Amino acid sequence: MRAEINALNEIKNVSVITLGCAKNLVDSERFSGKLRANGINIIEDTQNADALIINTCGFIKSAKEENIQMILEAAELRKKKKYKKLIVTGCLAERYNEELKTQIKNVDYFLGTNADDKILKILVGDPKLELLGERMQFTPKHFAYLKMSEGCDQKCTFCAIPIMRGKHISEPIEKLVNEAKGLAKAGVKELVLIAQDSTMYGKDLYGKRIIGELLNQLADISEFEWIRMMYAYPRDFPYEILDIIAQRPNICNYLDIPLQHGSSKVLKSMRRGVTREDLDKIVYSIREKIPNVAIRSTFIVGYPNETEEDVDMLIDFIQQSELDRVGVFTYSHEEGTGAYPLGDPIPEAVKDERRGRVMLAQQEISHRKNKAKVGSTLKVLVEYENDDYYLGRTEQDAPDVDNIVYVSKKDTNIELGTFIKAKITDAAEYELYGSAV
Secondary structure (H helix, E strand, C coil): HHHHHHHHHHHHHHEEEEEHHHHHHHHHHHHHHHHHHHCEECCCCHHHHCCCEECCCCCHHHHHHHHHHHHHHHHHHHHHHCEEEEEEEEEEHHHHHHHHHHHCCCCCCCEEECCHHHHHHHHCCCCCCCCCCCCCCCCCEEEEECCCEEECCCCCCCCHHHHHCCCCCCCCHHHHHHHHHHHHCCCEEEEEEEEECHHHHCCCHHHCHHHHHHHHHHHHHCCCEEEEECCEEEEEEEEHHHHHHCCCCEEEEEEEEEEECCHHHHHCCCCCCCCCHHHHHHHHHHHHHCCHHHHHEEEECCCCCCCHHHHHHHHHEEEEECCCCEEEECCCCCCCCCCHHHCCCHHHHHHHHHHHHHHHHHHHHHHHHHCCCCCCEEEEEEEEEECEEEEECCCCCCCCCCEEEEEEEECCCCCCCCCEEEEEEEEEEEEEEEECC
């Protein structure tokens, strides 16, 4: 016991590596904030850390391979006593806990998801009992993510998230609003709402979905210039939020709604609970209610029973709907999911070719829409800079996944993290170019 206490006393600096999605990032911010509140320094330099925490992603094959390589490299350093503690948490550790414990040595703990209390116990011993939403911010100061809920109750056959994250559990609305107020006080200007399934927010706690009420309460926080909603599920889409988005000036005219395919046959096999006609209605309704809206979506190609005709239907849907932002992923065959018994009959080369065709169709749409912006003046949030340009985003672009605006640095001095007006002078498929007004 005395040796364990001495080891804890030697852990002053902890480094956190976060892999995967923004939801993982919020988890890291939350447990790091609790560690800091208990006297632990959270540092970026992994070389000078007493302990290392790796927060993992286990969603698809490529992510799993990257995560395992990271763990193996850290375990080798732990073997050489580089770290006093090596902790692996998150989705990969949740999904493959026993396999990882058996196959990878020199990791002190594989903890899985929702492991804040365990991390505190390991690194602090007896943490403070009263912690009031302490959270570090790993994003740039001007924007932050707000995670509304954990887990998912949907039954999509391609998705392993319920295996790793469990059932849908909403955060109480009072807690989220207080967390948002704290972020606003810290200087956050853009709040990005995330969850596995945003549209079901509140159903488990209040007996009904209250995503609209949450949006209204967050929009009342005047410090936020942009509030952006991600991950709206199409089944039982909450049309009531469209008027709220349209009417509240600091809620972005932007909606991320993963549609996944354009073929009713594939959508049925995926258990998405919607048809192609339902998707057409959703897209039409969003555009009817929200002027100048940007709709973002993601799609999967190479699903086990997908045919060339289904791919043509997907391309037709994209061309007809003219979505503003699109991401396309190849199907990853994941054990434990509903689609696993279907096998993985489509070769990776064919999946890649289909992805390329779909992205080419979207690229033409994106280029045309961007060209139409030349000559206009847009509000831009400036985030980064290089030798020649400031790099920023418009209201129609979410962090890390959407288009970029390049603003000339000639005769201009702009503080990062601020909003400017930019005159657009040129456009490419996924970039706009302009100068500050």
